Amino acid sequence: MTMNRIFTLDRRPDGELADSDLGSHEQAITAPAAGQIQIRTTCLSIDPTIRVWMSDIPQYMPPIALGEVVRSLGIGVVEQSAHPDFAAGDRVVGLIGWATHPTLDVAMSFLAKLPAELPLPDAKVLSLIGMTTGLTAYFGLLDICDPRPGQTLVVDAAAGAVGALVGQIGKIKGCRVVGIAGGPEKCRYVTEELGLDACIDYKNDDVGKGLDEHCPRGIDLCFENVGGAILDEVLLRMNNNGRVSICGLIGDYNAAGKRTPGPYNFGMILMRRLRVEGFIVSDHGARFPQATAELLQWAQQGRLKSIEDVRQGFSQLPETLRQLLRGEKHGKMLLVP
C-alpha cells in the first residue's frame, strides 16, 4: 500500500539544518475533505527561503510551526479532488510541502492549476517561471532596480536559480551586467553561457578589486541575494542615486535568530543617496500572468536560459537543502521524490 511520506519540523535548527531537527514519518493517504485535493508530488523546489521559514524570526510568512510538515513550493498531480475546480490528473503548483502524497486545502496551500497546454516539464516550470525563480527575478529587478540601457548592474549568486535569470534580464534591458559567483566553473557558465559581461569568483579572487576592474563607471544597480561581505564591497562602489534590490540574504539564513551585523558600509546609503528596497514576490500576484508570458517569450527566443540541478529521492531532502545553502549545486535545485 502506498503511504504518504513526510518530513516534519520538530526542532528549530541552530545553524545548519540537522537531520535530528526533522521527523520522518509515513502515514496513510487521507481522502480530501471539501475544498481539499490529494496529490502525488512530482517535483519539489528547494529554495533558501525554506531555511528562513524554519527559524522563529520576524518574516514575511509565519514560520513553520513545530510538528508541521516542512513548507515547500512544488508541483504535483491530483489523485483525488473534493474541490470543484480540480480533477484527477490535473497538474498543480503551490505550497505542497515535504510530502509525497499530501492532502491539502487548495486555498491555504495557494494551489493553482497549470494550464494543460504549458509546454514545460515540471523542472522548467519551477526554474524558469516559478514564483521563487523567474517571477522573483522579474519583479525584483524590473520593479525595484528599474534598469536602463548603459547602467551597470551587479548580481551576486549569479549562477544561482534567481541570479542567472536576473543577469540575463539585465542584458535584455541593455545593462552592463557583472556577476559574482563561487568558483571558476560557475563564473565560466555565467559569462560564456548566460552572456554576462564579467563574473567575479568570490572564492578565489578579491571581490573589491574585481568590482573596480569590471565596473569602471561604478555600480548603478545591485540585485542582492547574499548579503554580508559581498554587499559591503558593492555598497562602497555604488553611484549616486543607485538602487539595491534586496531579494535574499542567504549568507545570514543559517544564522537566523542570532545577532548578525548589517552591512558595515550602511552609511553609503546616505552618502550616495541609495534606495535599498526589499520585496516579496507574492505581493505582485496580480501581475503574474503578464510576467509569466514575458518570461516564456524570452525563453522561446533563446534569450533566457536556465539549468536545473535535479536530485532524486525523498529521503535526500534535508541534505539537498544543506547543499543549497552551502552553494554546492549548479542551477536551480529541485528534488523528484
Next chain:
Amino acid sequence: MTMNRIFTLDRRPDGELADSDLGSHEQAITAPAAGQIQIRTTCLSIDPTIRVWMSDIPQYMPPIALGEVVRSLGIGVVEQSAHPDFAAGDRVVGLIGWATHPTLDVAMSFLAKLPAELPLPDAKVLSLIGMTTGLTAYFGLLDICDPRPGQTLVVDAAAGAVGALVGQIGKIKGCRVVGIAGGPEKCRYVTEELGLDACIDYKNDDVGKGLDEHCPRGIDLCFENVGGAILDEVLLRMNNNGRVSICGLIGDYNAAGKRTPGPYNFGMILMRRLRVEGFIVSDHGARFPQATAELLQWAQQGRLKSIEDVRQGFSQLPETLRQLLRGEKHGKMLLVP
C-alpha cells in the same frame, strides 16, 4: 587692526575631535579677487555633517583637505565685493567656514544673497529654513517618506534641529508622530511644545517597549538621524512597505573610518519589503524656493516652531561641535563669533 581668525583641519580626528586636530591662526584680511567677496561672519551653523567632512571616508562631498579651513555653513555680511551680484552690506549665506573675516569665491562656497525683506534674524534663518535644518526636514520627510494621514511616523533626535521640524511637519501632514530623544526635559519639549503624540526617552527608558506602547499599529515611516541600536528597534517594528528616510547616522560619525556594523535587523528590509533611502538636501536645489516659502508660511501660522542654542565666541567652535555630537544642547546649535 582687525584680523581674520580661522580654524584649519590639521589632522583627521580619531574619535571625538581634539583641539590638537585643529590649527588656530590669525591672518590679515585679504582683498577679494574677481568673483570673490570678503565677508564678516555673523553666525555659524554647527552641524553633525562637519564631523563627517573631517573624516577621509567616501561621502557626498570631498572631505576637508588637511590644512584647509574647517567647512561650515554660515551667514555673514559683505564688507568688500569683487563680484557683480554682491555689494557691501549684503547678507549672504553659504559655506563660510570657521573664519571670522574670510575672502571667498562666490561659486566655490555656494554663497547666495538673503533677500533684504526676509523677516528673520540669522539664527532663525539657519534653524528654520537653512539647508541643514528646514530644507533637510522638508525634502527628507516629504520626498522620501511621503507621509499620509493616519500613518505612524517615528523620528529620532526629535528635539534636535532637524528632528523637531520633521516631527512638526509630520503632524501637519496628519501622521501619528512618536519622537525619541535623550532625557525627560527634551521629551517634555517634544510632546508639550512641539505637539508630538509621544516621546521616548532613550537614556532612561527601553526604546523597544516604548515603541510597542506608542506605536500600537506598528511603524509606517521612520526619519532616521541616529542609526545604531535605535534604528534596530525601529526596524523590528516596521510595517509592510514602510519607508525609512536616512538623513543622518550621527551615532557613527565619531567612529567614521572605523568598522561599525550596520543594523543587526537589516533583514527586516526584506521581510517587511521596506524602502530605505538616503538623501542629501543639496540634490533638491531646484525646489528650494518653493520649500522655503512653505516653511516660512507654516512658521508664520505658528505650526512650525524652532529653538536655538546660540553659543558665543569664535574660540568655542571645537567644544561646540563636540557638545553637538554628544547631544549636549537644546535646539539648533549656532555660534556667533
